[in-house]
Amino acid sequence: MNYDFIVVGHGLAGAILAYTLRKKGHQVLVIDEPKENSASNVAAGLVNPVAGKRFAKSWLADVFLPFADQFYQELEERFGQPLFFHKPIYKVFSSIEEQNNWMAKSAGGNWSEYIKTTYTQSTGEESINDPYGGIVIDKGGYLLVSETLRLLAEEQLAKGQMLPERFDVEQLQLTEQGVKYKNIEARHLIFCEGYQVVHNPYFKWLPLQPTKGEVLEIQTQNFEPERIYNKAVYVVPVGGGRFKIGATYNWRQADEVPTPEGQEELTERFTQITTQPYRVVNHWAGIRPAVRDRRPLIGQHPDYPQLSVFNGMGSKGVLMAPYLAHLYAQALAGEAELLPDVHISRYFSLYYDYIKHQNL
Structure with a gap:
């Protein structure tokens, strides 16, 4: 079966990215092993535009906040129930x-x-x-994160757009056309695995x-x-x-x-x-x-452009993920450029050091 994108992981980042890619008309398959105590399910889903002891305005809050507000309102209308609650x-x-x-x-x-x-x-x-x-x-x-993920997962499962299983990276093959996983082919695969990326052979060099x-x-x-x-x-x-x-x-x-x-x-x-x-x-x-620099990790692999990562939002995922998913969907289509602050190119030197060490 052929897809435009495979998204590995259905925490908040992966769920929002998959939804955004489908809105742009792409065929998307999500592969995720359901887990009750994932970081997204445990989180309180807090949005705070002024954070920390230094009273700093959250990074790009003026951009992220209105976009997130509109995004969650759209989900509420889609599923017919409140999901995001505005609270001082x-x-x-x-x-x-x-x-x-x-x-x-x-x-x-x-x-x-x-x-x-x-x-x-x-x-x-x-x-x-x-x-x-x-x-x-x-x-x-705050966002009802676990409820939001449940609704999105149920919709995808009903439409056959989700495989509720653990992704086995050893069965991933890179091809000239994109990727092949078991009997599934896609143009591009995006890892949204949260902290599990530290075990990913393609992206374990990232400083997460x-x-x-x-x-x-x-x-x-x-x-x-x-x-x-x-x-x-x-x-x-x-x-x-x-x-x-x-x-x-x-x-x-x-x-x-x-x-x-x-x-x-x-x-x-x-x-x-x-x-x-x-x-x-x-x-x-x-x-x-x-x-380490408190900025997300987004972008294509330096040597394997059919692979990407969309990760590293920490405790700010509810605020940042809607806009960054929109921006990355545009970037993958050649319609926009990623923000340098989030692009993994800022850490490519770590990748080349990692490759050099592997070849010793």
Whole structure:
């Protein structure tokens, strides 16, 4: 059977890319082994346009945000149910120094598009510990990632556009026309494997660091469900008095096993935000594909142009994937150029060093 594209992996990046390629009229086959605790399924799906202790606007937020908004609205209309929820984010200052840092930062630029309110003292909310105040960030929200992936997968399975199995790279053959996998032929194959790319013989030279993250789901009744909270951890409402809390970052232990240490870290940070009683309902662990320069890894292989990678979005996939999938679909058709910041050509020197080492 012939396709234009094979997409390996159906995390958020692969799912959005496959959907985007089909919208452009291409025949696309997705190959993916379903996995409940994939990084995408575990994630809270957070979008935050102002991130970090330095109060930096998220990279290309002005481009990514409106595109993502439109993309998820289209999916909601397609499937007839809400998937993306717009929520303000209350970033709680952890110290007077952090408050001062924000005041200095905000004095040097126009933040009115993203910052709704600045509090220099407590808001007075009984359930929140915010003695130094905080800022309310506009245009935040979260995607129901696992539900979005489930709907897209069910649609593809019903149409015979998805193989729910593990991709065996040893059965991949490169041909003059493209690629052949078992009895399937395609012009191009795109790896969207997340952290598993470190085991991929064609792209293992990329500087991707598997990073374990643990997430809790808790139940509490006395917490504002119309806001996302952020103070060392995020607290995202998911309905019915439940909230997702996360996430940890662990570069040393790249497995998907929830740990008592992870739960302790998350609950300790949660209790810095509130003194309200709660109980832990669920505890998950997943592995993110983190990149050293915090930019995605997208582009064709330097020696095998019939192979590509679309990866490395880490915790920013909900925000970045819709626009970058659109841009890469155009680039593969020769209609646009990839952004240099995301193109894997910035790491081609690592590939040539890897090849040289293999030939020694």
